[in-house]
Amino acid sequence: MTTYILRRVLWMIPSLLVVFTLTFIVVHATPGGPWDESEKPLPPAVKANLDRQYHLDDPLPKQYVDYLAGAVRGDFGPSYRNVERSVSDIVGATLPVSLQLGAASMLFALVVGIPLGVLAAMRQNTWVDFVASLVTVSGISTPPFVRVTLLIVVFSLALPWLPTGGWEGLGDVRLIIPMVAIGTGPAAILARYTRSSLLEVLPQDFLRTARAKGLAEQAVVLRHALKNALIPVVTVAGVTLANVITGAFFVERIYGVPGIGRQFVDSVSGRDYPLLLGIVLVFALLISVVNLLVDVSYGFLDPRIRYR
């Protein structure tokens, strides 16, 4: 087990390196420097000075090695757009916000998605199942920017119940709209997997035994069936994380949440290379770690699985 985890951690290094290298190549092959966007073009001498200050006049291989050496030490260099802030500062300031919003969204997804899937499986092929499938298909297929704008129109403009934007931390009502907008996607995925997984478990013999010994249907489903049905559901954690991250790109920007998703979109349009690279690496690391946790937790949840 320990060797398995160790090997998986070591495997993360080449895959992170590949992502880093690809992003680096694409970003630096992009014509047009970071100083081209301004309304008034800068004089060439100023541009050259800026290039020198940020080492953009170094040969690319040197920039690559320098940047990589910095990244290993946790130093992603200065941001081009916010001159006084380093990329690590920006990530450090915005990542916690996104982690809070992401955690809240995942919690929302668990609380809504799993019961919805259980309900649909218990009432298979009734109107309950049909309504649940309509909800899950809508949740899976509508993009987050449609969900968040519709939520704002309904709950902030038509019914003035919630603010139209902003972020005041987890305890504030401003959490609700972005949380629901991001969380609906993962909730729908969880509901769909829970339903199909539960439907596979329900006809099995050990549940007949549980019923035969006189357990109430509720106990049979919740204590015996669901426990086994949820094991395969854990595998979609990676998919739901991807959902949360891409959801954050749009929702944070539209709702004015100062998180890392919004920084990512801004860094793309502003050609802020170091910030862009830093954020891509953060996402890559996050995804790799979650995938590792999923694979490891799988063994704890289902002792039949052996690691090699």
Place this chain on the structure above:
Amino acid sequence: MASSIRASATGSAAGAALRRPPASLWSDAWRRMLRNRPAVVSLAYVVLLLAAAILASAIAPYAFEAQDLDSADLGSTQAHLLGTDQLGRDLLSRLLYGSRISLAVGIVDVLVVLLIGVPLGLLAGFFGRWIDVVVMRAVDILLAFPNLLLVIVVITYLRAVLELPQSGALAALGGLDKLSGGLLGVFIALGLVSWLTVARLVRGQVLSLKEKEFVEAARMIGASDGRIMLRHLLPNSLAPVIVAATFGIPGAIATEAGLSFLGLGVRPPLPSWGILIAEGVRSMRAFPHELLFPAAVLAVTLICFNFLGDGLRDALDPKLKVD
């Protein structure tokens, strides 16, 4: 040949009574599909949308870029069924023309799946060895990250390259991109990621199919590798490919809309639904209908394609699992 068999079978009255109508995989699937009400309704919607996209220039009451500042921000009127935007452009016409962009994206997505994903999966699964390693490592790495993350990075690069004055092939591409209002860049960026799942799917199918007896039999009577792949392995793994391709369409349409929404996709004044929604967001406080109509059309379209995919999956193979 089939007709002669049928003729001889219907020759005797007893044979006719015993014989069921001939049922192929496809006619069976079609019958199952027709029993799935959401899928049938979705299919009807998709056909209507396709017709609307093809006939857009004939049925749209206005040109999509025609401005009329005197009638800006109208609600629903007789002249403008769905109202107008802040520049007085007819929303219905813009939505109709926008369907062309969305459906073109969907069609290109399917083409990439068929022309890149399926062949690579076939080759990787059939030949194994280094082809398998190279293709599947690439798929693993690209699939490990959210599609949108990759697409955004790639399209930023593409747009910068294509907008620059170039020579040779790049100049032609750049011209084409400009002519298509940025659609070409969207196609390329989407194409990079849309073949991944299907390649993996086909490879898995081929890995199990190629050990089956019928492949051995084909090889024994002297069928070449190419013939085995095209005539035996491909047809037998077609059902999951069709399902996966159908699920890919709404994904591609949503990604294009998202890119255009962020200002990274199709360029205005082309009326991509993503652009219409972005413009709607700007005026949603005063005129929420400018946001609601495009958002609703996009949502309904995506939902219908997903129901269609569900219906196809249940119809083609009830045990199949593709997500």
